Each structure stands twice: as C-alpha cells, then as structure tokens.
Ligand code: HEM
Ligand SMILES: *[C@@H]1O[C@H](CO)[C@@H](O)[C@H](O)[C@H]1NC(C)=O
C-alpha cells in the first residue's frame with residue numbers, strides 16, 4: 285500500500301537519527317576513544333557468528349593478538365554496540381591501564397555472573413567476589429605451601445619416569461601424532477597426586493585409546509575417571525547428559541572428604557596435598573564465620589580439578605570469551621598441559637634454543653642425576669623458555685573485569701604521551717593478555733620465540749599470564765615448577781623435533797611454524813595438532 289511508505293520511511297529515519305544521537309552521546313562519554321563499532325553486541329547472536337563489519341563483532345578479539353590495537357592506533361579501544369542494549373567493552377593492551385585494573389579489586393571487580401556454571405558444587409574461590417571471595421581465598425591460599433610445591437616437583441618426576449620406564453621403554457625414537465596425548469595425562473596425573481594424594485600410573489587404563497576421534501571429549505571423560513571410584517565408572521556417559529549424575533559425583537566427593545578427615549587423625553605421615561591443606565585451614569583455629577562449610581569445601585575442590593570454564597551461553601553475554609566445547613572443562617590441568625604442548629612445539633621449531641637448554645641441563649647435572657627441588661631456581665633458561673611460551677601462548681588470553689564506578693585509566697597514547705581514558709560505571713573491561721604480550725612497544729619482534737629476552741631486564745608490567753594483583757593465579761608456582769621439571773626431564777633424555785609427514789614434505793619453515801602452532805581460541809588456548817618425534821640423546 286503506497287500510503288504506508290512515507291510512514292515506514294519516517295520511522296526508519298527516526299530510528300537512524302536516534303541511534304546517531306546515541307553514538308554521539310557515547311563518544312562524548314568516552315572522550316572519543318577509538319571505537320570498534322558494531323550494531324549488535326557480543327550477547328546472543330553477536331558471539332555466535334563470524335565478524336560482519338559494523339553489524340556483528342565476531343567471536344572475539346582475544347586471539348587477534350595486537351592486530352586490532354594496531355589498526356585503531358591505540359592500546360585501549362572500546363568495542364561498542366548499540367543493540368540489544370548499549371554496551372561498552374574496553375579492550376586493554378596497555379601495561380599501565382592493566383596495572384591499574386588488577387591493582388584495585390574494589391573499583392574493578394570480576395563479573396562473577398559469567399562464572400555461574402561452576403557454582404553448582406558450591407561457591408568457590410574462582411567464582412566469587414567481595415567478602416565471599418576473601419573468605420575463600422583465605423582458606424585456599426595456605427594450601428599452596430612450600431611442602432606442596434615440593435610435592436608437585438616430586439610427583440612430576442614420578443609421573444615422567446613412569447612414562448619413560450613403562451610406556452616409552454628403551455625405544456630410541458618415539459613419534460606422537462599430537463603431543464596432547466602426552467601432556468594432558470601428565471598434568472592430570474600430577475594434579476591428581478599433588479591435589480588429592482591419588483597417584484595414577486600410565487598403565488591404569490585411564491587413557492583414551494590412541495587416535496580417538498574426539499579427544500577433547502575424551503579428556504573430560506578420563507578426568508572423571510581419575511576422581512571417580514570404580515563403582516561410579518558408568519557415570520561418565522551420564523555426567524554429560526543429566527544433572528542427576530552430578531548429584532552422584534557430589535556424593536562421592538563428600539565421601540572423599542569424610543574419609544580424609546577420618547584418616548588425618550591417626551595418620552603418622554603428614555600429607556601435603558592441596559586437599560589436606562584445605563581441610564587443615566577449615567579445621568584450624570579460624571573464627572567461626574570464616575570456616576568453610578562442607579559444601580563450600582567441595583566447591584573449592586571441584587574448582588581445582590574440574591572447572592574454571594563458564595559455559596558458552598553465559599560467556600557470550602558480554603565477553604568475547606566464547607568457547608565451543610560447551611561442556612564443563614578442566615581448565616586448570618588444561619592450561620598447564622597446553623603450555624607444555626606449545627613449549628615443546630617451539631623447542632622443536634627452534635633447535636638452537638633447545639640445545640641451549642640442554643647445555644644448561646648438562647652444566648647443572650653433569651652426572652645425569654635427577655633434578656631436585658633445590659635446583660628449581662638454577663634452571664634459569666628452562667624458566668625463560670616457559671615464560672617465553674606463556675608470552676606467546678597465554679592460556680587465558682582475555683581476563684574479564686568491569687568498572688564499578690565512573691573512573692579513568694592511565695595509558696600511553698600513540699605519541700608516547702601519558703593520558704587518562706575515562707571509563708563510565710558499568711563498562712566491561714577485558715584485559716587482553718595476548719594483545720599485551722604481542723605489543724611491539726614492549727616486546728620487539730613479538731612473533732619470534734626468543735627465550736633470552738627473559739634473561740636480562742624485561743618489561744614486567746607487560747607480562748600477565750597468571751593475571752595479577754590480589755586475584756592472581758593461586759597455582760602459579762605449582763604450574764611453573766611442574767613445567768620446569770618437565771622441560772628438564774624430557775630434554776635431558778631426548779631431542780625433540782617435528783614429526784616428518786609426507787603430506788608436508790615441501791613446506792617452508794614459516795608454513796611449518798604456522799601449521800604446528802595453530803590454535804583454537806577456546807576459553808583457554810588449545811593447540812590444533814602438534815605432531816612431534818622424540819629421539820634419544
Ligand atoms: C600455566 C598454567 C596456569 C595459568 C596460565 C593460569 C592462569 C590463571 C589466570 C589468568 C587466573 C585469573 C583468572 C580470572 O581472573 O578469571 C587464574 C586464577 C586461578 N588459578 Fe590459575 N593458571 C594456571 C594454573 C593453575 C594451577 C595448576 C592451579 C591450581 C592447582 C591454578 C589455580 C588457580 C586459582 C585457584 C585461581 C583463582 C584465584 C582467585 O580468583 O583468587 N591455576 N589462573
Ligand atoms: C573412621 O574409620 C573407622 C575405621 O575405618 C570407622 O570405623 C569409622 O566409622 C570412621 N569414622 C567416620 C566418621 O567415618
């Protein structure tokens with residue numbers, strides 16, 4: 285009907301006009317900070333589809349490293365969207381701004397609604413804020429003691445020796461299709477022993493059959509197998525399908541706690557695993573209200589083993605942290621395991637760095653003895669390799685926060701001047717770890733693996749793999765020690781290289797590097813496929 289046309293046109297004009305006013309208002313509020321505009325935000329549709337300029341932001345900025353910051357000419361930009369509601373998402377790759385955010389938990393809290401899926405076993409240290417978080421942190425932190433670090437060291441050696449002696453045997457050459465096959469189990473075994481006092485060996489049949497079609501799913505399955513007693517084995521299928529199964533899992537965990545409580549009273553040998561640390565802190569002489577209830581204890585234990593991973597839908601809401609494997613995942617062992625995968629891929633690609641590590645090892649252990657806990661600080665180059673791996677492949681590439689008040693963030697602009705960026709109350713803030721780690725202002729030639737950059741003076745504020753401030757990673761030392769001793773054990777015995785495969789025979793170094801280091805940007809960074817070969821030295 286022709287009479288309707290002017291009406292529709294008027295409405296459209298009004299709509300566009302209103303949005304333009306809205307945009308102008310936003311630009312004024314944020315003092316014309318560089319913006320990446322899209323009509324839709326990441327909520328709902330936005331995070332599900334690829335990027336469409338001006339319409340959908342696409343999956344995430346997380347794994348674009350420093351690209352977007354470079355394109356917009358600023359180490360802070362705002363991903364702004366008009367629908368369904370106006371949302372401002374501050375993306376940070378500036379060390380001063382990031383330091384300010386991690387330095388004030390009260391002004392920049394964690395958006396804990398994103399962590400809801402990991403609350404079903406009770407409140408915990410990862411998914412809480414304010415007074416609740418303080419209680420949890422106070423109970424959890426003391427579990428990460430020096431004796432526990434020592435336990436991590438010894439259990440890692442135990443697990444690797446078990447692999448060398450009982451699985452790899454005296455073969456001179458071991459080829460693996462994807463190094464995850466090695467480092468997912470090792471990290472799980474280590475956490476099982478150092479967190480729960482449960483030793484698992486390589487021949488316990490908890491491993492996925494080689495070449496499993498979907499090893500991501502399988503890795504969840506065998507994780508459950510680790511903590512579940514035999515009678516509950518049938519559970520793994522159902523765990524994914526129904527909430528009822530989680531009740532059973534919960535019952536088992538309660539039993540594990542009660543068992544342990546019963547044991548400690550008459551056990552002569554003290555135990556230093558994390559579970560005991562938590563139990564001690566709960567039973568210690570804390571004032572009544574800071575004690576954790578059994579359910580809260582369970583929540584914290586669950587977090588150590590299973591989950592720091594919110595489910596896809598929740599995460600899509602405001603943050604570009606979208607993950608594809610919707611099921612709950614074991615982020616803690618995964619973050620350590622994947623770091624090791626990338627570290628060995630890099631050593632295989634850069635043999636001269638590998639030789640330098642080998643030289644460090646034979647200098648410290650000329651007699652070939654096992655590394656002791658006291659050696660940890662002498663293994664400086666191994667530590668530098670770990671740091672350089674974490675710089676290039678930060679397992680948590682985006683850390684979400686929000687602004688609890690109208691405030692400002694300090695930053696260095698493209699002219700090298702210090703300026704203040706206004707941030708309105710309620711804005712989402714994402715610490716772009718990868719953006720920071722590839723920022724060429726602080727890391728020259730950021731795409732090249734150069735562990736030696738960590739040997740001299742390095743920009744400490746431009747390195748954030750474990751987050752920082754009071755909410756930094758509790759398991760940093762745990763992960764570092766495990767990684768350092770793993771690097772040392774493998775490289776002292778084997779030379780690692782990229783597995784030769786006929787289909788890739790004609791590749792250049794750059795092509796090989798790109799293929800081997802390819803990632804799936806899930807909530808934590810996941811390697812696609814790293815085929816390696818280990819040759820005995
Ligand atoms: C390479 C390995 C690891 C990396 C890169 C890493 C990184 C991180 C990051 C970035 C956070 C902050 C997350 C956020 O703000 O949302 C975090 C928190 C945490 N991590 Fe780790 N992590 C690693 C291994 C571990 C291990 C092995 C454990 C325990 C055994 C652990 C326990 C924790 C806990 C309990 C928190 C919460 C702290 C709090 O909110 O107060 N992490 N980790
Ligand atoms: C503790 O263990 C003993 C012997 O194994 C058992 O008789 C007792 O019932 C247990 N107590 C609790 C509280 O589980």
Ligand SMILES: *[C@@H]1O[C@H](CO)[C@@H](O)[C@H](O)[C@H]1NC(C)=O
Pocket residue numbers: 664665667668671738739750
């Ligand atoms: C590696 O980084 C950590 C901070 O995460 C730092 O404490 C340590 O000194 C660094 N080690 C080396 C060798 O750079």
